[in-house]
Each structure stands twice: as C-alpha cells, then as structure tokens.
Amino acid sequence: MATERYNAREAEARWQTVWTEGKVYQTPNDDPRPKYYVLEMFPYPSGRIHMGHVRNYSMGDVVARFKRAKGFNVLHPMGWDAFGMPAENAAMQNKVHPKSWTYQNIATMRGQLQSMGLSLDWSREFATCDVEYYTRQQHLFLDFLAAGLVTRRQSKVNWDPVDMTVLANEQVIDGRGWRSGALVEQRELTQWFLKITDYAEDLLTALDGLDRWPEKVRTMQRNWIGRSEGLRIRFALAGNGAPESARTVEVFTTRPDTLFGMSFLALSPDHPVTKMLAADNPDLAAFVDECHRMGTSVAALETAEKKGFDTGLKVVHPFTGDMHPVYVANFVLMDYGTGALFGCPAHDQRDHDFASKYGLPIHPVVVPEGVDAAGFSVADAPFLDDGRIVNSAFLDGLSVGEAKEAVARRLEAVTLDGAPAAARQVNYRLRDWGISRQRYWGCPIPVIHCETCGVVPVPKADLPVALPDDVEFDRPGNPLDRHPTWRHVACPACREPARRETDTMDTFVDSSWYFARFTAPDADDPTIPAVADAWLPVDQYIGGIEHAILHLLYSRFFTRAMRATGHVNLDEPFRGLFTQGMVVHETYRGPDGAWVSPADVRFEETDDGRKAFLATTGAPVVIGSIEKMSKSKKNTVDPTDIIESYGADTARWFMLSDSPPERDVEWTDAGAQGTNRFLQRVWRLVTEAARDLPAASPAGAPSAEATAILKAAHKALAAVDEAIEGLRFNVALAKIYELVNTLGSAFANDKPRFAADASFTAAFREALGILVQVMAPMTPHLAEECWQALGRDGLVANTPWPAVDPSLLVEDELTLPVQVNGKKRADVTVPRDADAATVEAAALALEAVIKALDGKPPRKVIVVPQRIVNVVA
C-alpha cells in the first residue's frame, strides 16, 4: 500500500500556525535555565529575501533549535537594518516615501522569513527606522557626547556638486559621482566623529581573546587598526620664506635608523605649513588644488603618479646640520602621523620613486649583513630588509633595531626650540569614525546650533528628534536642510532662535548596538543594563565575511562606549563569530549575449554533456561560470519559488548539505530535487514503520538485531550532536543520511521480526524517534509531522534532545587493519580489550601477512591499540 506523499506546503503552514499560536519561540527574560544568544546579522529590507539570507538564517536556526533542545533559554531575535540610501533612491525614482517603501519591504520580507519556519522570537522585532529605536540611539549619542566620545571637526569628503551630497568612497567611480556622473570634489566639511581611536589599543589587544572568531577576521581587524611604533621628530625650518609662526616641522617615522639617509622632507597638501605657504604662492596653491581634485578613492590613489612641489624651504638635519629641501607631495596623507615625513629613498619604495623623479640623492645607510658597503647599490630599488648600518656616524655597525633605539635616545635629549627634538609614539592607521551623512533617511544627530551658545545637545527630555514625514525628493541635496520648519528650533540654553543639525548618522551606527536592544526591546532607556548583561555577549553570531571589519569593529567599539556610559557592563559583544560562504549559481547567456535567468532555461543531457536552451524559443543557451547570485547576472533563484515548490525544509536542508558552511555552496535544481527525494523517503519510512510496527511493549534483553539498530541510532546521535556543536552542518547531515540508509534497509529486510521480536520493534521505534529529533533543527516542519505520525506527545520543538547511551557506542570486537611495511594487507578481528601480544599473534597468523612476509621473520610489529597493526619486514 502506497503512503501519501508528504505535502510540504500544507504541513509547513499548519505547523507554523501551531508554533505561533503556542508562542513556542517566545523567550522570557526571567527563565532560570542557562542562556544562549544566537544572532544572525539582520537584513537590510531591500524588497525580497535572497538565497544568502536562507543560508544564513538556516544556520542560525539550527543552532537555536539545537541549543533549545539542549536545555538552554535561547534568545533568537530578528529585526531590520532599515535606514539607508536605497530608500531615498527609490523615493527619487518612484515617488514613494522612504518610510512606506521601507515598511512595505519589511512586511514582504517578514512574510518570507516566516514561511521558512524559523524559531524566532518575533515579539522582539524592531526596525532601526522605528522612532522608538532611533530615539534610544539619540540617547546613546548624547551620553557619548557627554563622555567625550564624540567630536566635531573638519574633514575631507567626496562632494558631488550636482547631487549636493557627500559620497562614500565606493560611490565614487573614476572620480565621478555614481549617480550624477559629476566630477567629485574634495571638500572640507565639518563632520561629527565618534572617537573610536581612543580604543585603538584596546580593540587591538582584545582580539587575542576572541578565540571563537575566525583567525582571518582577527587578522583583517589587526591590519585595519594598523599599529606601528615609531618616533616623532621635529626639524628646524630654515631658508627664505619660512613662516614666522612655524619654526619647526614634525614628522612621524618608523625608521629613525635611516635618518642619515634622508634627502628631503615632504608635507601633505593639507599640512598647516603648506597652507601658510600657499597663501602667498599661487603656484603652490594651484598644485594643492590639483591634489584635491585627484580624489581619495582607492583606484585614484593606486594609479596616481607621485608629484611634488619644491617649496624652496629647507630643514636642518639634527645630526649632520645638512640642509634638505622641503616638498609638498601628493602622496603624503594629512590624517596619518603628522602629515609630514622625511624621505629616505634608499630604504623606502615610495621615497625612491619620488627621489628618482626629482633627481634627489639616494644614499644607502643600511646594507645586508656581510655585504661590502662600497659595492652596494640602491640605484634601481630600495633595500628594505634588516641589515647593518653604514655611512651613519655614531650608528655605524649597529643593527636596524639598535639604531632605532640609539636615534630615539639621542634625539629625546636634544632640545629644539624649547622642547625635545623627538618623542616616541605609537601610531594607528585607524581613524575616528565619521558618522555625518547629509541625508534624510537616517537617525538625526540630536544637537542644535545656536549663534550665541554654539553647539548645544538636545536635552533628553526633548527626544526624540523625529524625522519629519513631509519631505520632497524632487531636488538633489538633503531634504532636512530645505524643510520649511523642521530645522528651526529654540536654543535649549538661551531660548533664542537656533537651528537643528541636519546631518543624520551613518547607518553603521544603527547596527552597532541592535544586538543589545534585542535584550529589552521595549525599555525606555537604550538598554536595561542588568538584562543586557545577563544575555550578552552573543554566544554565536553568524553573518557574511563582508562585515569582517566595519560592522564588527564598530560594534566592538560601541560596546566599549556603552560600557563607559553605563549601558552595558562588558566589552566584547560577540563571543563566537561564524562567517558563512556565499550562495553561487551557474550563469547563462542567450543567443544575443544577454544574461538569462535559470527559470527561463531548459536542460538536456546529450552524449557530449549537458546542454541548455531557452525554454520559450528553444534557442541554445551558453552555460557560463558559477558565480555569486546577483541580479545583474540574473543567476538568482527566488526563495519563495523554492519554498512553494519543494517546501522550506528542502531549501533549509539543501543550504546546509554538502558544502562546509564557511565555503560557497552552489544551488542546483538537481540538488534541491535530491534533497526533496530524501525528505520524502524519510516521511515514507516513518509513516510505513508507524503503520507496520506493533505498539511496543518493553521487552527483556534486546536481540542482536535490536542492539544493532540502537547502536546505529546512538552513534548517529552522538555524531550529529558533535557536528552541530562545531557548526559542521554538512557532516551532521551526512551522518543522518547514514542512519536513514541503515534504518531503511533494516525496515525492508527485517520486517518479519516485527511480530516475533518485541525488543526489535521497541528499538526501531526508539531509533525513529532519534532520527526525527536529530533532523528537527534542520527540517522542523517535517520533524513535527513525523513526530505526530509516530504517536509521540507534544511538539518536537519542545522536546529535550535525546541522551546518548555511551554503552551503545562501544563495540565488543574490533576489526583492525593490518599493514606490512605500511601497506594494508588484511584485517584482523579481535576482542576490544585484547592486549598487544594477542593482537600481534592474531595478525601474524593471517594468511595474507604470512604470504607478504615470504618466510622472513618480522623485524618489528607495531600495535596501536584499537587502531592498527603494522608489521615491519
């Protein structure tokens, strides 16, 4: 008799209703069980979920369900990273208000996520654009401001003169605005900054303690923070035109040992001394302008030629008294070090390029160990390695390290213009975090500018500073700036007319503390510290590697800033981090070379491989490379289509199978079908067994067949447990396949036993129960359906994880491989506790071993208990 096929669509909707109505996944804050916080990076509400989301949230859900079954009080929330530019772009293009566009997208995507059957506590949901959320963010900002963690200063930005807005570096393409196509200018604007650099050292050293983070991410953050130890050296300025107010200029160097190889000094175009000089030097002013037009994008910097402008000024070498020229150079960054450097062309690639171009001297002062200084040339390339100091007076003969120390000590003692000529300094590549955005759809920065009182924080009682709804997007620029009334406000200090700050915050601010807000989403204050401290840190955070630096570094900083202002009492927000791989898919191109969606392609297996054709016309389609799913290449698969045709469980299982979770996984329809076949097979096995198995009455000693079934089930259980614990989902799934194969053939072959052997029937029922439970984290709907079919009580979702019976994991007899000279020749089966001598004797008695030894006595026999025997001839 055929069983009915499992109807995923019907069953999934039904169980989702049961879970929701039973509030199965709502997490109370006052549960005595140990806590476990699982979090997947919350999505941007772009419109529809994509397969990447399915993979990310499937992984998180497995962890959440597994930990819940293991007895933890699990927090597994979801929200929306809802501010940002796409909403404003949609407003400009489609005349939709950013707010309605965003909330409509959220509604759609919430429905899609719910159809996946995720064990989320939806009662904690929020969007960062909810006024209830960003009010608390403004509260945090005010606290940070009071704590000295916020500054306001001039900074260079990419300014699009047509759109009248600031652009991020990645929005500048070949020096032009990505939307307007206008030439982007470098402008100095007053911007708000969060002082992340205050924590540079802490953020760096604390990385060592994040032992459950991928090493790769920690390395990336280390490089980003970019700590370097060096020396600040001041040089006396000399020569005509030296400004009265600047008698010295300071440089930062990590190579003070090469000071005697100096041949020039270079200033940033933005250096104060440059500005003074440019004021009455039109040629220099023109050069500075040229530098500004170059742009700061990576591409621009990479291709830019090194250019300099000789100011005519000189600096005095502190040891030799020699005069060296002072250039303004386009490659010197104002916001690193002191905005000035001394050039040593012999031992620095960049200085070498510059000196070669301008004909400056190149004197080697470091030579490789054992090389004659006289015969050593750096004319073609600088020497960058360690070596011995030469041509450097009192440094000669020292190592690079010793020379650095010697120069530092000597210069610290020299007084120049009333202060030491040098000081040791640790420098960081990390800069303060500029959070000002000249946009509407973001969290308003809660300050007021008053003519008389200056910058005045908005009093907390006056929060929120809410975004006005009546805004127009018909013109470029920031709608907040030209709103008729919004910006006009009385100064909180003097009550005179004043104006609001119209900058809004970078959306990375929104995502820097949402994980804390989830612990008390309705609190009046940003957090309830005791509750936040009880839940945090997030035990397992899962998301894409693309956030390795910015989001994760900002969140680490924010947590420290929230600790400094009393909102939490911890410093690291994410105890465990996992970065999952992408979902990739084949690409297809039609006869006209245009990308074709997989939905429009039909396949045929031919003698020379797989061929593709357009479903509509039958025209041939070229199968291209496998790439990250993207709209532009049309190689996407819509999760909703998959869920409707195969069910959420199939999508979830397939996303977790085969590929290790940190690696890319290829979506193929054949794979999805295979997964669906497997789930149907499980359903058939469970329902047919439930039908054919007599109600089991506890039997006496289990038969050999019953023991075999129990062993298979408990071994699989132990393996799945360990694999999920290590986030090795593909391995967990493989073990489940194995168990299903074992149970399937046992069911087919041993049916006659059901009537005769009660212990076998009981064992089979137990094994099926274990199977359903270990599958439940991955395929929760099917698991509930099977659970019910087996006649078990309640929901699998509420059932504790089964306990492994350790006695079922050990075998009485072991089959060991026997090697002769390292090559496997036979197997030997021995009792588990056999001693080495017994095993050796048994191995040497094997026919294959005797044959391989060819009459010679073994020189040595190695017996590794429970593992292997190796006979050395």
Place this chain on the structure above:
RNA sequence: GCGGACGUGGCGAAACUGGUAGACGCACGAGACUUAAAAUCUUGCGCCGCAAGGCUUACGGGUUCGAGUCCCGUCGUCCGCACCA
C-alpha cells in the same frame, strides 16, 4: 608588492591529537517493477589492469614503522590590504 587561506574521484566533499584515503550526497551506468513514463527499489562507480596486482590526496624532496595530515621547496587558486611614513 605585502599578509593570509587553500589545492583529495566527473562534481560538492569526509577522514578524531600522524594510523584502513574517498564516508555522505550529486551526476552517471546496469538491473527490477511498469504497456510506457515518473516515482520507488537493487546494484555498480578514484585511476590502470582480463586478473593477480599496481598506482593515487597539485608537483618535487624530507622526517616516520606509518604522511591527505608534520617540515622544506616549486606551481596554482582564492581572499584581504595597499602611497600608512
């Protein structure tokens, strides 16, 4: 250029701290059931060879009784960073 990771069947991959390489899945072949197809079931499947057997974890060395795993070198792929003084 600098830094890091990784190279295992046709494909995705397993392999505990050095101990039977290729579990599990996909694709494919053969067979059963069927008028037929789908579904399902059985079975085969690293390479060479009729077989015995030999070879095999990118390539070349080394350590070891024993190496996918450790060490050295070469090649290749991927990722990150890149005027950072």
